[in-house]
Amino acid sequence: MSAQLTRHDRLNKEARSATERIITWLGEIDTNIAAVLGTGWGGSVKLIKSMKLADIHPLFATLADLPGHARMIGIAIIGGKRVLVLSGRIHMYEGNRDAVYLLMRILWELGIRKLILTSASGGMRDCIRKGDLVVVMDIVSHCPSPVDGPPFPVPGPMIRHDLMQTIWGSVPVGRVHIGNLAVNQGPALESPGNRLRVDQPGILGVGMSGSAETECFASFVEQDELETGKHAFVVPITCISNGLKDPHSHKGNTEAMIANQKRLASMLIHVVEQTARQRLKKR
Numbered sequence: 001m002s003a004q005l006t007r008h009d010r011l012n013k014e015a016r017s018a019t020e021r022i023i024t025w026l027g028e029i030d031t032n033i034a035a036v037l038g039t040g041w042g043g044s045v046k047l048i049k050s051m052k053l054a055d056i057h058p059l060f061a062t063l064a065d066l067p068g069h070a071r072m073i074g075i076a077i078i079g080g081k082r083v084l085v086l087s088g089r090i091h092m093y094e095g096n097r098d099a100v101y102l103l104m105r106i107l108w109e110l111g112i113r114k115l116i117l118t119s120a121s122g123g124m125r126d127c128i129r130k131g132d133l134v135v136v137m138d139i140v141s142h143c144p145s146p147v148d149g150p151p152f153p154v155p156g157p158m159i160r161h162d163l164m165q166t167i168w169g170s171v172p173v174g175r176v177h178i179g180n181l182a183v184n185q186g187p188a189l190e191s192p193g194n195r196l197r198v199d200q201p202g203i204l205g206v207g208m209s210g211s212a213e214t215e216c217f218a219s220f221v222e223q224d225e226l227e228t229g230k231h232a233f234v235v236p237i238t239c240i241s242n243g244l245k246d247p248h249s250h251k252g253n254t255e256a257m258i259a260n261q262k263r264l265a266s267m268l269i270h271v272v273e274q275t276a277r278q279r280l281k282k283r
Helices: 002-026 097-109 161-169 192-197 211-223 250-258 261-276
Strands: 033-037 049-052 072-078 081-087 114-123 133-142 176-184 203-207 233-242
Touching: 002 049, 002 072, 002 097, 002 211, 033 261, 072 261, 081 097, 081 261, 097 211, 114 211, 114 250, 114 261, 133 161, 133 203, 133 211, 161 176, 161 233, 161 261, 203 233, 211 233, 233 250, 233 261, 250 261
Parallel strands: 033 081, 033 114, 114 233, 133 176, 176 203
Antiparallel strands: 049 072, 072 081, 114 203, 133 233
């Protein structure tokens, strides 16, 4: 137990120092909503002020370049709402779970309690076409955890199912489904053969992100002795980058997202608007 507390305490302390650098550069954040823009989603948002993750903490400076992930943090106005944006994420397969945990803890220290997660995923059903959007009701994790301990199912209460139903039922664009997302470490999990390994009823997409961020936020709720889903929650949305039988590559994912930038931007505005309406319970 002491090893767990030592690691979390150390990273939490480093996160607090990092937030000071971010506020010095960006100014007061003044929002409790953040959007993590996954592969290819970055072009759907214009940052009004930003800084590189590499300038925040040495851990982030060790990450290799990854197409479709600018790895910037900044402020954007989305749907008339001020939102903290991560343009590009850190994946568990990149080999540093401390970096994943630290990045999410920085958002937490900045006051983020509503976390919108976007991604590009492989399709798991023939009825879903490239470019279709999926409103994610649950995440099925097959991925190592950035939180100490063995992998565990993502806490369902972190996803407000009533909100996800509302988002799906009032979308401004077509070809939007509602279902579950399977997540594995990757990076080569979205081939047709590997997709079959995570196939379950209700799974519409498979990707490499979403569970790690959700597990981190669930652990922060637990560490601060808050109520899961009431004091903080996540909103996962994914865009299908290729059909069940299509070849898969990160380059192809990025190209598919770029081809759908207008739809992604419209969807993100809708999600932010709906998320902003959700009240958080006071501590």
